[in-house]
Amino acid sequence: MAKKSKLAVRTAELEAAVVGLFTGTPAPVKKKKRKAKKAKVVKAAKKTVKKAKKAAKKAVKKAKKKAKKR
Numbered sequence: 001m002a003k004k005s006k007l008a009v010r011t012a013e014l015e016a017a018v019v020g021l022f023t024g025t026p027a028p029v030k031k032k033k034r035k036a037k038k039a040k041v042v043k044a045a046k047k048t049v050k051k052a053k054k055a056a057k058k059a060v061k062k063a064k065k066k067a068k069k070r
Helices: 006-023 040-069
Strands: none
Touching: none
């Protein structure tokens, strides 16, 4: 079965809620999914990689500048 679009899912939920209002039966409450929190280690590792890349770019730039002067 094909996955329903978010709009189609929301429409179905609202229809169920309206029907529930008129019939007196409450619509089923859908629980929201919680986002998993990233581990501090992952964040720290990404930060370190970012710093290393920045340092490498700086070194390349410096080397190019030095080569140009010669």
